[in-house]
Amino acid sequence: MAMGQFAFANNTNRFLACAPLAGQPFAVAGVPYDGVVTNRPGARFGPQAIRSASLMLCDGIHPVFDVSPLEHLGDALDMRLPNASPLPEVRRHIEAQATALMAKHHCVFLGGDHSVTLSLLRAAKARHGGEPLALLHFDAHCDTWSDHFGEPSGHGTWTYEALQEGLVSPAHTVQVGIRSSGERAAREYVADQGGQIFTARALRGLDGAGLQGAIDAIRARFGQRPAYLTLDIDCLDPAFAPGTGTPEPGGMTSSQVLTLLEGLADLNWIGMDCVEVAPVYDHAELTSNAAATFVWTYLSGQVAKRLRGA
Numbered sequence: 186m187a188m189g190q191f192a193f194a195n196n197t198n199r200f201l202a203c204a205p206l207a208g209q210p211f212a213v214a215g216v217p218y219d220g221v222v223t224n225r226p227g228a229r230f231g232p233q234a235i236r237s238a239s240l241m242l243c244d245g246i247h248p249v250f251d252v253s254p255l256e257h258l259g260d261a262l263d264m265r266l267p268n269a270s271p272l273p274e275v276r277r278h279i280e281a282q283a284t285a286l287m288a289k290h291h292c293v294f295l296g297g298d299h300s301v302t303l304s305l306l307r308a309a310k311a312r313h314g315g316e317p318l319a320l321l322h323f324d325a326h327c328d329t330w331s332d333h334f335g336e337p338s339g340h341g342t343w344t345y346e347a348l349q350e351g352l353v354s355p356a357h358t359v360q361v362g363i364r365s366s367g368e369r370a371a372r373e374y375v376a377d378q379g380g381q382i383f384t385a386r387a388l389r390g391l392d393g394a395g396l397q398g399a400i401d402a403i404r405a406r407f408g409q410r411p412a413y414l415t416l417d418i419d420c421l422d423p424a425f426a427p428g429t430g431t432p433e434p435g436g437m438t439s440s441q442v443l444t445l446l447e448g449l450a451d452l453n454w455i456g457m458d459c460v461e462v463a464p465v466y467d468h469a470e471l472t473s474n475a476a477a478t479f480v481w482t483y484l485s486g487q488v489a490k491r492l493r494g495a
């Protein structure tokens with residue numbers, strides 16, 4: 186079957202109502218796949234919901250970065266993906282389309298379940314010199330299980346797979362917001378490999394200046410190594426993001442995430458994804474609004490950096 190025949194969940198809205206993708210330096214693309222979730226499906230509709238929520242930001246000058254990403258951004262709409270093929274086949278399609286987009290643009294991908302990040306990291310590493318990348322991973326879950334309830338891969342294995350494949354550097358891997366149940370070997374895997382974990386418990390009550398220690402630690406660890414940002418919306422407490430497949434109480438606030446994103450904007454980011462937004466479980470578009478704001482914040486920071494010539 187030719188790739189052009191896959192048409193599931195293709196959207197016509199564009200992020201921030203930006204122009205169709207042409208020669209803009211920044212691109213948004215949807216990855217509407219949720220075939221390997223543990224519990225509740227629905228993240229295939231995440232890209233559509235995040236784009237809709239973003240429309241309130243379309244004329245917005247960012248208050249910290251003093252830019253709007255709108256004129257610098259195009260939307261590639263959704264990847265065309267097989268929906269009934271095994272995960273390795275789906276991942277090949279995602280990687281091929283991500284590779285083509287990354288060749289021309291600094292990309293933000295809208296998931297989709299978190300399994301899609303492995304393909305995006307494969308494309309990003311190849312694009313940026315082949316050295317293992319730095320990885321900043323916001324999530325309630327460690328995603329370092331070595332199997333998915335007896336299957337080789339799911340949406341909770343991609344971090345383990347990325348470290349095993351050498352896509353990311355263990356010493357430059359940092360997780361933020363982790364709190365779900367799980368055996369110690371998985372929960373502590375990133376730290377055991379030499380990375381760092383800021384659990385949601387360790388971040389309780391910290392914001393603003395209280396997060397400066399975490400910002401400084403991540404900055405020191407990453408330096409100017411090419412870095413990829415993956416943000417599972419379930420890093421947020423369900424109070425801020427109910428619309429996700431596997432919510433975990435006791436999570437981060439939206440302002441904590443924004444403090445970190447704003448404070449780390451000048452690192453050497455090469456791409457981002459925001460995953461696991463499942464609008465069917467959302468209320469009042471809380472979750473898709475949070476996701477749209479995080480993506481807008483990232484893009485504003487990167488556009489400001491580009492305009493400075495940095």
Ligand SMILES: [Mn+2]
Pocket residue numbers: 324325326417419420431461
């Ligand atoms: Mn998660």
